[in-house]
Amino acid sequence: MTVIRTVASTRSTNEDMLGLAAQGEPEGVWLRAVEQTAGRGRQGRAWLSAPGNLFTSTIIRLRPGDPTAATLGFVAAIALAEVVSLWTGRAPLTVKWPNDVMIDGAKLSGILLERSGDAVILGIGVNLVTAVDISDRAIASLAPYGAPDAALFLEELAAAFARWLGRWRGEGLGPIRARWLEWAHPKGTALVANLPDGESVPGLFDGLDGDGALILRLADGTSRVIHAADIFLI
Structure with a gap:
């Protein structure tokens, strides 16, 4: 069962949900903050929070x-791309490994996974209204497509995520991998992987590969499997 809770302000929805998970909060609960004052992204980066954008986490x-x-x-990423396409259509959207949703090559969202025991906290930030500047990459928002209300957007996202979570759990990674590849930029796209x-x-x-790791074809014709990196389009 999906339950969506909204708070006016918090430091970090992921931080809050980690605490709730430790108290036994069940799967299916989503927490949305109208304002987030200390959001974070992958590898400890800050996730800047602008009014009207989506800041949410689930267990x-x-x-x-x-x-x-x-x-x-x-x-x-699949669930998010499908929901974003309700506003943008399919054409401008791609996903970039591992889970960035892109509009015309610019980053629209951030996805962060954190684990505590048997609980995984999934945090999602989406630029619905404002494309907050990040110095090393192009950033997009949904504003040019008619920015949706964050609460409405989250209702669609929670439903889409529940559908795909059911397939992930019931059918394994295969259908998820196949659908992700349908959303991905074409094979042969030039990338650079900045390793840890x-x-x-x-x-x-x-x-x-079969486990979801990125495969890069190198200049000498060999392949390299990437398990952790920041990926940039060239």
């Missing part, structure tokens, strides 16, 4: 036999 309770928890990012150790690996997008 997934892992069960025996579930696919790898990290692949929930693909589930979230500081190495930069340029290559061409060559799909995903």
Whole structure:
């Protein structure tokens, strides 16, 4: 059962949900903040919060036999892309590994997974109204397409996520991987992967392996499998 709660202001919806998960909060609860004062993204980055944008988190309770928890990012990206397309149409949208939803190559959203015991906290931020500036990448918002109300957008998103979570849990990663690839930029797209150790690996997008890792085709014709990196379109 999906339940959506809204608070006027909080530091971080993910932070709040981690606390609620420790108290036994069940799967299916979403928390939306009208204002978020200390949001965070991947690798400890700050997620800047502008009025009217979406700041939300939910809990997934892992069960025996579930696919790898990290692949929930693909589930979230698919659900988010499908909902965004209700406003934009399909043409301008792509997903970039692992879970960025892009409009005409500019980043629209952020997705953060954090785990505590059997609970995975999924945090999602979407630029509905304002494209908050980030120095190293192009940023988009839904404003040019008629920015939706955050509460309405979240209702659609929660329903889409529940559908895809059911497939992830019932059918495994295969259908999720296939759907993600349908949304992805074409094979052969030039990318650079900035690895956690500081190495930069340029290559061409060559799909995903069976576990969802990124495959880059290198200049010498070999392939490299990337498990963790910041990915930039060239």
